[in-house]
Amino acid sequence: LDHQLEDYFNTAVELAKKAGQKIKEAFYKEKNVNTKQSAADLVTETDQAVEKMVQEIISQKYPTHKFIGEETVAVDGSSCTLTDDPTWIVDPIDGTTNFVHSIPEVSFSCGITVNKEVVIGVVYVPILDQMYTAKKGQGSFFNGQKLSVSSVTELKQAALIMEGGSSRDPDILKAKLDNLRNVLTASHGIRAYGSAAINLCKIASGICEGYVEYGIHCWDIAAGLLILQEAGGVVKDTTGEEVDIMRRRITGACSVNIVNQLVPLLTHLDMGRD
Numbered sequence: 008l009d010h011q012l013e014d015y016f017n018t019a020v021e022l023a024k025k026a027g028q029k030i031k032e033a034f035y036k037e038k039n040v041n042t043k044q045s046a047a048d049l050v051t052e053t054d055q056a057v058e059k060m061v062q063e064i065i066s067q068k069y070p071t072h073k074f075i076g077e078e079t080v081a082v083d084g085s086s087c088t089l090t091d092d093p094t095w096i097v098d099p100i101d102g103t104t105n106f107v108h109s110i111p112e113v114s115f116s117c118g119i120t121v122n123k124e125v126v127i128g129v130v131y132v133p134i135l136d137q138m139y140t141a142k143k144g145q146g147s148f149f150n151g152q153k154l155s156v157s158s159v160t161e162l163k164q165a166a167l168i169m170e171g172g173s174s175r176d177p178d179i180l181k182a183k184l185d186n187l188r189n190v191l192t193a194s195h196g197i198r199a200y201g202s203a204a205i206n207l208c209k210i211a212s213g214i215c216e217g218y219v220e221y222g223i224h225c226w227d228i229a230a231g232l233l234i235l236q237e238a239g240g241v242v243k244d245t246t247g248e249e250v251d252i253m254r255r256r257i258t259g260a261c262s263v264n265i266v267n268q269l270v271p272l273l274t275h276l277d278m279g280r281d
């Protein structure tokens with residue numbers, strides 16, 4: 008199994024570089040933008056082209072493996088079922104809004120699950136040539152250097168990451184803004200990189216201490232959550248319970264202390280399931 012995982016890992020890194028090349032070429036050109044669930048839920052030709060390329064390579068190399076990809080699910084919701092089979096969970100561009108606005112925090116995210124557990128995570132930010140990788144039980148790395156989380160334990164000394172997201176539903180926005188105010192009041196400040204995958208990698212890198220988001224999907228977090236865990240961090244449901252990657256909400260932090268201080272500040276939104 009170990010050498011199999013090594014092979015999956017090498018393929019995932021190779022795919023990230025190939026995807027990165029395509030993203031980089033398109034980044035400096037005019038983008039062709041469409042919307043999905045809301046006027047702020049964006050997709051471009053590049054999201055679709057990268058996902059198609061990646062899906063084809065995976066299905067050729069591993070015909071028995073399953074594939075869950077953001078743009079495939081957008082046209083065929085039934086393809087989003089997590090089973091015990093090896094499953095490649097891919098977001099061709101995480102941070103599509105950044106991509107559309109030529110903001111460089113744009114990532115390719117690929118997580119691989121076996122028995123529903125993420126065992127490999129690769130997040131690549133091609134514009135900045137930043138490669139984050141993790142293998143279950145073997146640590147996580149940034150351009151080959153080992154990552155470890157911040158040692159801050161008090162929320163009042165922490166920098167947090169929270170996102171607006173793409174929903175414009177007034178009830179969801181109200182809860183998110185309440186959460187933002189509560190967390191801001193209790194901490195050093197709030198940042199948003201615009202990509203869930205990058206947000207998790209920032210905490211893995213010890214740059215910020217915690218992250219909360221409602222409305223994410225499994226492809227946004229599959230890779231990043233392993234990268235954070237392997238850097239010594241924790242990933243939970245927003246209630247502090249065990250994380251469920253299909254439940255569309257997450258909190259990640261450098262320690263369980265930060266999670267425990269965050270949870271009581273949040274209005275919990277039920278976002279349904281992937």
Ligand code: LIP
Pocket residue numbers: 049077098100101102103104170171172173174201202203204220223227
């Ligand atoms: C994005 C997420 C981000 C969220 C955005 C969007 P996409 O994913 O990673 O955290 O705030 O609304 O969903 O759509 O760029 O792959």
